[in-house]
Amino acid sequence: MTVGVTLSATGTGNQIDATVRLAEEAAAAGLRSAWFGQTFGADSPQLAAIVGREVPDLQVGTSAIPVFGRHPLIVSSQAQTAQAATHGRYHLGLALGTKHLTEAGFGIPFERPIARLREFLTALRQLTETGTADFHGELLTAGTPVSARVPGAEGGVPLLVAAMGPQALRASGELADGILPYLAGPKALAEHIVPAVTAAAEAAGRPAPRIVALVSGVVTDDVDAVRAKVTESLAFYEQIPSYARVIELSGGTRASDVAVIGDEEAIAAEVRRYRDAGATEVVFSGTDIAGEEARRRTWALLGELAAGSAG
Known part of the structure; x- marks a missing residue:
């Protein structure tokens, strides 16, 4: 089982430079992968490509690009370019996104998300594996009057989906290489x-899917104070039905109930619980919420766990 972190450089300086520095620190701590979110700011595939070139010890990935407001041809170009830049160390995560961000940001209706996901994955698989597509669906069309292949990315791009609901999980098992569930505790997993x-993967004759569990967590001795901060920062997710459902299935009522907060022994035990629940990879997010000292302490532990899993 590999162990990684999400990287989110904040502040008033150059975000790209700051992210590279964080990635170098993550690699030095022994972490195996770095993942980048996607909202309306930095382009995550470009960021992953830059980090992957600068820090060759890390796998890099996007978690995750919403399928609304994008087109498979454009995402394929981004993903193949990142894959060539990193010599095969890039992993593309996709998501349904949310109704609010889709409609407020792009001005398009958040309709038939599962159908869109299926069509997006079908066209994208053709593009990333062959550099060509001839797909005509109900919601999307993707054709290649000229080649869409990026030399150096011939091995394709692993496709992962931030799936947690039954329909999204079924589509991901049939059409993707794995999933990126967030705020899903070991019980729900x-x-x-x-x-x-x-x-779903077995029924489709596909290999066993990767289960990349994204976990909100930090090593700290001040558990109550940090949990209060996490409760505030994650409250947004409680308003999204898919997250509310998976939190409940995990045995919680608040998003912070599934956050992993405690000392080294407690965090290591929780990582083992995720592994035993079926996670093939664990990626920690929000490790900076309690400050730099706690982040470094968290990364040091995760690096040790990553080394132990390789042994």
């Missing part, structure tokens, strides 16, 4: 998420 996506 073991009892609902892993069985659903694995069964």
Whole structure:
């Protein structure tokens, strides 16, 4: 099982330079992968490509690009370019996104998300694996009057989906290489998420899917104060039905209930619980919420766990 972190450089300086410095620190700590979110700011595939070139010890990935407001041809170009730049170390994560951000940001209706996801994955797989596409769906069309191949990315790009609901898990098992569930605790993983996506992959004749569990967590001795901060920072997700459902399936009522907060022993035990629940990879997010000292302490532990998993 590999262990990684999400990287989000904040402040008034150059975000790209700051992110590279964080990635260098993550690699030095022994972490195996760095992942980048996608909202309306920095382009995550470009950021991953830059970091992957500058820090060759890290796998890099996007978690995750919403399928609304994008087109498979454009995302394929981004992903293949990142894959060539990193010599095969890039992983593309996709997401349904949310109704609010889709409609407020792009001015398009958030309709038929699962159908759109299926069509997007089908066209994107053709493009990333062959450099060509001839796809005509109900919602999307993707054709290649000229080649869409990027030399250096011939091995394709791993496609992962931030899937947690039954329909999204079924589509991901059939059409993607794995999933990127967030705020899904070990109970939800073991009892609902892993069985659903694995069964779909088996039925489609695909290999066992990767389960990249994104976990909000930090090493600290001041558990109550940090949990209060996490409760505030994650409250947004409680208003999104898919997240509210998976939090409940995990045994929680607030998003912070599934956050992993405690000393080294407690965090290591929780990582083992994710592994036992079926996670093939664990990626920690929000490790900077308690300050730099706690972040470095968290990364040091995660690096040790990554080294232990390789042994």
